[in-house]
Amino acid sequence: MSEPKGVEAFHQLELNAGHFLIQRCTDCTGHVYFPREVCPHCGGTSLEWIAPKGTGTVYAVTTVRRKAGDGGDINVSLVDLDEGVRLMSRIDSPVSNATKIGQRVKSRVQVNDGKGLVVFDAMQGGAL
Template sequence: MSGVLAYHQAKLEQGEFLIQRCTACGKHVYYPRELCPHCGSMSLEWKAPKGSGVVHAVTTVRRKPADGGDLNVSLVDLDEGVRLMSRVDNLAPDAVKIGQRVKAKVVNGLVLFEAEGAK
């Protein structure tokens, strides 16, 4: 792995979540790219997102308890306008709902989410 992907992963391993923003068209980009997928510019800068977003879609993956039990797989739309696949970590898999507000966190080099207001 090299270039923007290596940089992105290194930052995640340091606990820092970054997305890109195109300085030509102003749109945010995620997953990291060498070129802006919106306008083709190579003028991308790294930005720390607010990390807040909303669950766009969710499914529950059924696993045996010996394999770690069920987990959710969620598509999350960040407030910056990018969508990523992850999971909501602080709720039971069946409790994650479309439209739910979530907040990003980095755990062991992965971007995970917590439902806002959940305990």
């Protein structure tokens, strides 16, 4: 299979291989996530892939309440990476309803059935 041309497919393939990448604009130096073809800060197309440090801070948090048969309760958080971009994700440890806004977290790529997904774990040292 040839290398995918679109950034969405490329980003997912890298995740599937265990690599979490974000973009950086070489024109305006802004970081970009989710992946774009065009920089949302400056309108340029000079976006390069970089590996983020993986560290970030929980910006907002909820627990989706579900019946056990539907998978049980699950954490959904918005995480601000130290590079300045935000993404939706899940704080996998500790257990979901313990997550607090301001918690420092570290990314991890979880691969299930060949499909990669960025999740986060709480870091020692707790909240900012």
